Amino acid sequence: MKLLASLTSPYARKLRVLAQELGIELALVETAPMTDPTALLAANPLGKVPALVLDDGSAIIDSPVIAAYLLAAMPGQTLLPTEGSEHWQARSTEALADGVLDAAIILRFNMAQGITSGPWVDRQYRAIERALAVMNGRVGGSAFGDICIAVACDYLTFRFTDLDWRTHNPALVELTDRLLATPAFVATQPPA
Ligand SMILES: N[C@@H](CCC(=O)N[C@@H](CS)C(=O)NCC(=O)O)C(=O)O
Structure with a gap:
């Protein structure tokens, strides 16, 4: 099983942390999506990482689908409740954290083109701010949700030094600082 991913992809980091916590060995094949490598396009015609290539x-x-696959591969796992409202709330927390990343990546692509203001940019910042406030109230809902949240918060620290997510979200600060010290987060820290 190989994960095509870049070392800086937060979506891939979510999966790499998850795999480590589940005890699944995931071979990382460093893949730069923007160069459209043949192996990536064969695995994912959308040209996005992460993509999981199975032994067959x-x-x-898509990281939520890959996460679900990894969790299903370990039937006794305790990171994500397998049913009921706790399951769906945790999956929604994943979607919120991924949505923060989606908005952040839109902002980065805009910045690369010199676009740093305007209604579309403001909309992304507002979405991030609202999602952070909701995630702040969801800390501790599930170990899987917590991983997703901490990955998203640390990506903001990594890429958006001016975005202050810490001041109004104490639960996010406590969670992220705590998880960043764990072996799986340390091992997947993006290179500077
Ligand atoms: N929904 C996807 C998003 C993946 C994504 O946007 N990956 C970025 C890198 S972090 C990418 O490959 N971008 C290249 C592109 O958009 O062409 C997931 O959760 O896996």
């Missing part, structure tokens, strides 16, 4: 050559794409 088939591929699973």
Whole structure:
């Protein structure tokens, strides 16, 4: 099982942390999506990382789908409740954290083109701010949700030094600082 991913992809970091916590060995194949490598396009025609290539050559794409695959591979896992409202709330927390990343990545692509203001930019910042406030109230809902939240918060620290997510979100601060010290987060820290 190989994960095509860049070392800086937060979506991939979520999966790499999850795999370590589940005790699943995931071989990372460093892949730069913007260069459209053949192996990535074969696994994911959308040209996005992460993509999981299974031993039979088939591929699973999109980090929530890959996360669900990894969790299902370990039936006794305790990171995500397997049913009921706790399950769906945790999956929604994942979607919120991924949505923060989606908005952050839109902002980065805009910045790369010199676009740093305007209604579309403001909309992304507002979405991030609202999602952070909701996630702040969801800390501790599930170990899986907490991983997703901490990955998203640390990505903001990594890429948006001016975005102050810490002042109004004490639960996010406590969670992120605590998880960042764990072996799985230390091992997946993005290179500077
Ligand atoms: N929804 C996807 C998002 C993946 C994504 O946007 N990955 C970025 C890198 S962090 C990418 O590959 N971007 C290249 C592109 O958009 O062409 C997931 O959760 O896996």
